[in-house]
Amino acid sequence: MASLRPLDQISTNQIEIPVYNNTNQAEQKQYQGEDDNDQFDYSQRAQWLRAALLGANDGLVSVSSLMMGVGAVKEDVKAMLLAGFAGLVAGACSMAIGEFVSVYTQYDIERAQMKRDMKNRNGNTEESGKEDESEKEKLPNPTHAAMASAMAFTVGxxxxxxxAAFIKEHKLRLGVVAAVASFALVIFGGVGAVLGRTPAVRSCARVLVGGWVAMAITFGLSKLIGTKGMEV
Structure with missing residues (x-):
């Protein structure tokens, strides 16, 4: 018969204490969240992101370049503002009409393809009808695209x-327009990079340099043509 040992002689190594590691669970949740972010399809944002940034950049660069061109030969603030406002209205209408026609063409093409697929599809008619309705909801909306493009152009x-509205001194007005436009271009480029998960520095530099080139060419050619025309 085995002898009993005193209680104080029992080894503590025989006692198992369960320890729950909450740190590992938290890390697993964190990694799972990161995996979900990595698996997110950022290409789904491409269509509306492209339309919004294109409209805003077009509005900003077009109107800024137009005002710089008018300011190269006219010191009157009213002339610059009137030219900028005319560019805003014309550009917004042009962007809306162009986006509407483009998206409607895409809508017609995809709708025709859906009809061809339904004719070639073999199966239950009810299931085909349900699939057709679900696919219709995924089609682009030309009206929404046109309105979004016009609003983005107007904002830019x-x-x-x-x-330029509150600055009377001519040279200061030109400098402020160029500086504010450059700052806005950097913001637009950064927003596009963040939403699209692309390199921010490259995106901002590309947008900024493009805007500078447009404003410089418009200012230089307007100055040259305006000066030569006045001499004649």
Whole structure:
């Protein structure tokens, strides 16, 4: 018969204490969240992101360049503002119409393809009808695209207009328009990079340099043509 040992002689190594590691669970949740972010399809944002950034950049660069061109030969603030406002209205209408026609063409092409697929599909008619309805909801909306493009253009065009509206001195006005437009271009490029998960520095530099080139060419050619025309 085995002898009993005193209680104080029992080894503590025989006692198992369960320990729950909450740190590992937290890390697993964190990694799972990161995996979900990595698996997110950022290409789904491409269509509306492209339309919004294209409209805003077009409005900003077009109206800024137009105001710089007019300011190269005219010192009157009213002339610059009137030219900028005309560019805003014309550009917004042009962007809306162009986007509407483009998206409607895409809609017609995809709708025709869906009809061809339904004719070639073999199966239950009810299931085909349900699939057709679900696919219709995924098609682009031309009206929404046109409105979004026009609004984005207007937002971009308002930046140089508001910057020049309260400055009377001519050279200072030109400098403020160029500076504010450059700052807005950097912001637009950064927003596009963040939403699209692309390199921010490269995106901002590309947008900024493109805007500078457009404003410089418009200012230089307007100055040259305006000066030569006045001499004649």
């Amino acid at each position: 065009a308002l930046v140089p207009l508001l910057a």
